[in-house]
Each structure stands twice: as structure tokens, then as C-alpha cells.
Amino acid sequence: MLNQMVQFLPTRLDASFAALSDATRRGVLEHLESGDASISELAARFGMTLTGMKKHVAVLEVAGLVTTEKVGRVRRCRLDPGGLDEEAAWIKRRREVWQARFDALDTLIEDLKQKEKLNGRKKR
């Protein structure tokens, strides 16, 4: 199980990040947060050709961020609720490390400022 996770994650993360590196695709995800949409609706919304939007949606689908389903002649797109979890957790961890460090640095800096005030300004 764990081994599978380790093998699976890099590829998957890779695809998610590639998917999210594009402003239009981020826009599509935001748009889908408010509800499902068809490819043609998305294309109109973002001022793109149907073909262009299909490509973007395909990238999002491979990354596991979006699922699509053909209903009659229309392909509906919706957010894949699990898709963002790995990336979100990944960024969150990173943020937590730096926040912890920088909060500690804040405290240190306050100390140094106090000390300077007490000792008068040191020349460098």
C-alpha cells in the first residue's frame, strides 16, 4: 500500500501541477466550483475554440482534477472532488514549515530589535 502510494504520487502530482500551471485551466477549475459546465459553455466563457478548450479539459482530466461525462451530444465537465487533495496537502505542509520557521524568526528579530534599542545602535 505504502509502496504503491510512493510510486503513484510523483506522477500524479506532476500531472496536477502541470495542469495548474496554466491560467485558463485554473480559471476553468474556479468556474466549475460553482457548478458543472459543458465544454462549449467553457469555451464561450473563456473565449476559446471548442478544440482549444477540449485540450485544456483533457489535461485537467488526466491530472484527476476534473471528470467528464458525455450526455447525449454534450460533454459535461465537473470538478473531481478528490483531485486537489494531494496538491493542497503538499503545499500546506510546505507552508507550515515556513510559517513555523518565519514565526520563530519574527520572535528572534523582535529580540534583536529590543537588544539594539537597549545597547544603542551598533555600527556594522
Next chain:
Amino acid sequence: MGERSDSRTGVERRSDRELVITRTFDAPVRIVFDAWTRPELFVRWWAPKSTGVPMIACDMDVRTGGGYRIAFGHDAATAMEFFGKYLDVVPNVRLVWTNDESGDAAMTTVTFEDLGNKTRVVLSETYPSKEALDEAFIGMEGTMPEQFLQLDALLLSLGTSGEC
């Protein structure tokens, strides 16, 4: 020390290979730069005490071409080492160092922006490939102690610690 919120530390994946972290500190740049370049100050914040894994070595020769080596652990036998070289050191402006502990690690660039009584720090980690960046994170997930997240304990312990 004022507000503490998520929004103060910006963390953004700019591209496949680059992660950028930003934060503004409430002190002139010379104080902030000191905290990054004087080992006796660096040890006080780089490994927050709440990790439970103390920094047991911190050698820093902060000049262009100089090296550094830091180690975390409870004893030398089980310590985790991080080391590399400073590629560029411009006092109060910029630090660039390599991370050589793994063959495929990041290069770190830190810029210090003088905002008068405040300093904006922008730290960028650039990985040789997107695979390397992803792997770095997988590795981090595995080694990150839960205590790292205990920010309040950290602040408490640092707040009561003495001289530097």
C-alpha cells in the same frame, strides 16, 4: 508580535521546478540579513524547537564560494545532514546556496528587499527537474514530524529562551 495568520507567509509553486516563499518582517534589512547569516542566530529559528529534533551542528562560511553544513538529530550517529555552497552572497541583498546533500536537490535563492523599517524576504527553491521537486516533497512528507506543526509550543519556547 502582532497578527499571525496564514496569509503572512506566501507559498506558491511558480512552475514545475520552482517554489517561492515570501514574507515581510518587521525589522530593517541588516537585522533580518544577520539572522540568516550568523550561525548563532540562524540556529534559533531555522529548526523551530517544537520539531523535537534539535540542530546539533551549524557551520556557515557565508561568502561567495563558502560552504555550510547543518545537522539535525539527537546524536551524531543518527543525525541528518544538510550541506552545500554559497554561490552568491551580497550583504543585505541576496543569498544563493546549493543543497548538495542529495544529488538532485534544489538551489535556494533568498532576496532581501529593503522597505525601510521592514524587510520583504523572497525565497525561491529551484529544482533541476520537476521530478526532483516532487521527490523532495515525497521525502519531506515521510520525515516531517507532527510536532513541526505545533506553532504555539514553538513560540512559547522561543519567547522564553534567553540570550543569543
